[in-house]
Amino acid sequence: MEILHNFSLKKHNTFGIEAKAKQFVAVQNAVELKSVLEQNKSEKKFILGGGSNMLLTQDINALVIHIDLKGKKIIKEDDDCVWVECQAGESWHEFVLWTIDQDFGGLENMSLIPGNVGTTPVQNIGAYGTEIKDTFVSCDAMTIENQQIKSFTKEECHFGYRESIFKNEVKDQYIITSVVFKLTKRNHKINTSYGDILGELEKKNIKNPTLKDISNAVITIRQSKLPDPKELGNSGSFFKNPILLKTDFEKIHQQFPEMKFYDVSETEVKIPAGWLIEQAGFKGKRFGDAGIHKNQALVLVNYGNATGQEILAISKNIQDTVFKNFGIHIEAEVNVI
Numbered sequence: 512m513e514i515l516h517n518f519s520l521k522k523h524n525t526f527g528i529e530a531k532a533k534q535f536v537a538v539q540n541a542v543e544l545k546s547v548l549e550q551n552k553s554e555k556k557f558i559l560g561g562g563s564n565m566l567l568t569q570d571i572n573a574l575v576i577h578i579d580l581k582g583k584k585i586i587k588e589d590d591d592c593v594w595v596e597c598q599a600g601e602s603w604h605e606f607v608l609w610t611i612d613q614d615f616g617g618l619e620n621m622s623l624i625p626g627n628v629g630t631t632p633v634q635n636i637g638a639y640g641t642e643i644k645d646t647f648v649s650c651d652a653m654t655i656e657n658q659q660i661k662s663f664t665k666e667e668c669h670f671g672y673r674e675s676i677f678k679n680e681v682k683d684q685y686i687i688t689s690v691v692f693k694l695t696k697r698n699h700k701i702n703t704s705y706g707d708i709l710g711e712l713e714k715k716n717i718k719n720p721t722l723k724d725i726s727n728a729v730i731t732i733r734q735s736k737l738p739d740p741k742e743l744g745n746s747g748s749f750f751k752n753p754i755l756l757k758t759d760f761e762k763i764h765q766q767f768p769e770m771k772f773y774d775v776s777e778t779e780v781k782i783p784a785g786w787l788i789e790q791a792g793f794k795g796k797r798f799g800d801a802g803i804h805k806n807q808a809l810v811l812v813n814y815g816n817a818t819g820q821e822i823l824a825i826s827k828n829i830q831d832t833v834f835k836n837f838g839i840h841i842e843a844e845v846n847v848i
């Protein structure tokens with residue numbers, strides 16, 4: 512375990528932004544993690560997973576600890592279900608593909624989401640009708656302060672839309688080291704509630720989709736709308752879809768009857784931020800090496816050498832314009848560092 516100095520993070524963030532870490536170390540197991548934390552008590556620390564949900568706007572003047580813990584195992588099973596424990600540093604998509612190969616159901620709608628397993632609970636990742644909280648059982652996390660392992664149950668994680676306790680009450684206090692998911696072995700609950708998935712299946716004339724069929728449909732949809740970070744730097748949705756009280760929304764809706772919305776509760780609606788941004792004229796726009804993706808206005812992209820500051824400036828311009836046009840504030844989903 513070597514501590515590297517003045518280390519480039521370009522390959523460690525999916526935006527592909529050039530920024531330097533004062534110090535950088537990759538840890539491969541919990542023992543290494545504990546010892547790095549113990550030996551560097553007075554250093555400022557920054558925990559890095561897959562780097563898929565952050566925008567680096569400056570160098571990191573800290574010891575960057577890259578969580579590279581690997582491994583997955585079945586820890587329990589019954590006739591219907593299996594409990595799989597996966598270490599934090601595994602690639603999320605590779606893990607999803609592995610579960611599908613074993614015919615374990617529950618994660619297939621979240622195929623191809625970038626990032627590592629350990630950061631999935633932090634923002635309760637979700638796509639195409641499923642969120643991680645639907646299969647999540649618990650996770651183990653180490654305290655940065657005194658290296659104790661605590662297990663968090665689903666209830667303790669306070670999951671919400673792209674939210675959890677790790678972004679709020681215990682922010683920056685814990686490092687997630689492993690996650691347990693409960694997956695189905697039979698009677699899979701195939702979820703085709705998201706219109707685009709049904710459309711893909713119909714195109715292929717698939718009537719009784721398998722887990723693999725759903726995963727393939729999701730992969731096709733994502734590839735048609737979302738850029739591959741290996742080809743074009745990005746961090747997925749840059750903004751969250753805003754949630755408004757129905758009473759507030761009704762006034763806005765009178766003015767903009769074409770505005771899309773989805774009911775999320777009796778009193779609230781969710782507005783697709785992608786629609787607001789597209790209407791505000793930003794979709795596909797490019798400013799130097801930074802821009803807004805042509806197929807999905809929620810995604811900001813780096814065409815090569817954009818700086819984090821340039822992308823941040825675009826995001827602020829988008830927020831201001833959307834607010835001016837519609838009176839709706841859209842909040843960043845990505846962590847701005």
Ligand code: EPU
Nearest residue numbers: 638639640747748750751752783785786789806807808809
């Ligand atoms: N829309 C537009 N213009 C755009 C993009 C979207 O008008 O440029 C409209 C579409 O017409 C559609 C609606 O917005 O009616 C929703 O679009 P989409 O199905 O693409 O989903 P989204 O709400 O924009 C969310 C997640 C994605 C996830 C998809 C599918 C958030 C912030 N984003 O996007 O998650 O893949 O649903 O479930 O909730 C991510 O978090 O990184 C991410 C990609």
